[in-house]
Amino acid sequence: MAYDHKSGMDRKNIVAFSAGILLILCAAFSGCTGVNDSGDDGTAAETPSPASTPASTVTPEDITKSAGEVVDANSIFAFDLYQKLAGVSSQDENIFFSPYSISSAFALVYEGAKGDTAAEINSVFHFPAEIQDLRDGFLEINSGINAGDPEYELSVANALWAEKTYSFLDDYIKTAKDYYSADTTNLDFINQPEESRLAINKWAEDETHEKIKDLIPQGMIDPMTRLVITNAVYFKGDWVKQFDVNNTHEAAFTTASGKSVTVDMMQRTDEDAVFGYMENDDLQMLKMPYDHESGRELAMYVILPKGDDLRTFEEGLDSDRLTDLKAAIAEKEVKVFFPKFKLETEYSLSDTLADMGMPVAFSDKADFSGMDGTKSLSISDVIHKAYVDVNEEGTEAAAATAVVMRLTAVMDEEPVPVFMADHPFIFMIEDTDDGNILFMGKLSSPA
Numbered sequence: 001m002a003y004d005h006k007s008g009m010d011r012k013n014i015v016a017f018s019a020g021i022l023l024i025l026c027a028a029f030s031g032c033t034g035v036n037d038s039g040d041d042g043t044a045a046e047t048p049s050p051a052s053t054p055a056s057t058v059t060p061e062d063i064t065k066s067a068g069e070v071v072d073a074n075s076i077f078a079f080d081l082y083q084k085l086a087g088v089s090s091q092d093e094n095i096f097f098s099p100y101s102i103s104s105a106f107a108l109v110y111e112g113a114k115g116d117t118a119a120e121i122n123s124v125f126h127f128p129a130e131i132q133d134l135r136d137g138f139l140e141i142n143s144g145i146n147a148g149d150p151e152y153e154l155s156v157a158n159a160l161w162a163e164k165t166y167s168f169l170d171d172y173i174k175t176a177k178d179y180y181s182a183d184t185t186n187l188d189f190i191n192q193p194e195e196s197r198l199a200i201n202k203w204a205e206d207e208t209h210e211k212i213k214d215l216i217p218q219g220m221i222d223p224m225t226r227l228v229i230t231n232a233v234y235f236k237g238d239w240v241k242q243f244d245v246n247n248t249h250e251a252a253f254t255t256a257s258g259k260s261v262t263v264d265m266m267q268r269t270d271e272d273a274v275f276g277y278m279e280n281d282d283l284q285m286l287k288m289p290y291d292h293e294s295g296r297e298l299a300m301y302v303i304l305p306k307g308d309d310l311r312t313f314e315e316g317l318d319s320d321r322l323t324d325l326k327a328a329i330a331e332k333e334v335k336v337f338f339p340k341f342k343l344e345t346e347y348s349l350s351d352t353l354a355d356m357g358m359p360v361a362f363s364d365k366a367d368f369s370g371m372d373g374t375k376s377l378s379i380s381d382v383i384h385k386a387y388v389d390v391n392e393e394g395t396e397a398a399a400a401t402a403v404v405m406r407l408t409a410v411m412d413e414e415p416v417p418v419f420m421a422d423h424p425f426i427f428m429i430e431d432t433d434d435g436n437i438l439f440m441g442k443l444s445s446p447a
Contacts, residue, residue: 063140064136066132066135067140067434068434069128069133069137070133071434072126074103075099075435075437076318077099077126078440079322081097081099081102081352082440082442083317084355085097085347086442092444092445094345094441094443094444094445095441095444096345096441097386097439097441098233098439101156102231102349102384104138104142104231105229106121106125107127107138108176108231110122110125110127111131111176112369114370115367116365117358117365120357120361121358121361123358124357142156144433144434148295149293149294150293151291151295152236153234154235154236154295154298155234157231159185159229160184160227161184161185161187161199161230162226168184168371172371191223193225197216197221200221201216203232204232208232208234208387238290238291240289240291241272241273241275241288241289243268243391243393248265248267249264250262251264253423256423256445259445261445263340265422266337268334269335269336273333273334274331275287275332275334277330277334277419278325278328282305283304283325284419285301285329287299287326288302289432296433297432297433300428300429301428301430302426302427304420304425305424322428334419335419337422338421339422342387342390343386343441344385345386346384346386347385350362362379362380366379386439427440427442428440
């Protein structure tokens, strides 16, 4: 007999998980909302037919309005969340997360939100005003990401995991499938919560090539869980301009608190070390592209402050300033000194997102009736995990494809600038075809 979600029993919770890995990024979002039996409850309006999947790579010239609005929304959210995390972090605490993973998961949550709940979610994530633009935008971007490239691995995946005795609206399940490629799997959260947790964690582990393990901790899935929404992003790529491992040497890195730690410092000081570069009185910025053939163009942007007051510098950064900084970048020879580093982070984002402007979603006043036709669901947890490994070959220590390097700019008589990343810096992994920020972080202390 199916569980009656319209009864007066205790309110169900949505659990949200997001797992990310920097060039291996896995993001999982879990919702403890109604069950995912899409068979017989609810009659929402018919979902419009999804836009066709783009046949070719999206470029700044042909990116659609819908995709552009999603990219802009993700960029604003990325800096908003970064500022929030930086404001509560200790001086030497590293930051790393995937804004796109979190935005993707909450797009699926937003699809089922109504009233004040939807309005507050949109105030945090800045989604397009028209729901069809949100759907078409994510469909287009994800299609481009999953198109593939012989030189790197990049993928994004969504999934819904629902209590098998609980009924969701057909329209919600169909929209998740048509626009977000999110298949729905029925699990027995009520009688087998631990087995269900292990099944979801296995999906996250597989989607991130075993870089994100135990995404959902023991005890978080319980008989009150009704829906888990997961998103996973994975990237593994090699630098166009690789670093020679024989030139890597130990060097001092000064943390934000003034502590000196030893790092393995990579370097490129040859004439072929031509990178996108800009500098002003406050900072230096370096663009290090990843090798690609026919797919998306990806690059790491590194912002290196010149002053000692990192927090004040951070507070002046937002998506508009990033756009201005990138516009000033030019290709030139640069002597680059950059540390090898590996970061693993985990965030519980429920309180953070509530503080950013969406408290109702986590309360008994939440309205996710677009999922199940009732107001019995609310978010109980949002977990985000991320991993990044940067070395001489690229990001995420993988066997590198040999790269033939060539000089791409003619050097003049000006002194060659030195980019010495021996103190805290901010970095982003971005899809340079459309400006979408996939990962963002701060290296404060490599050791």
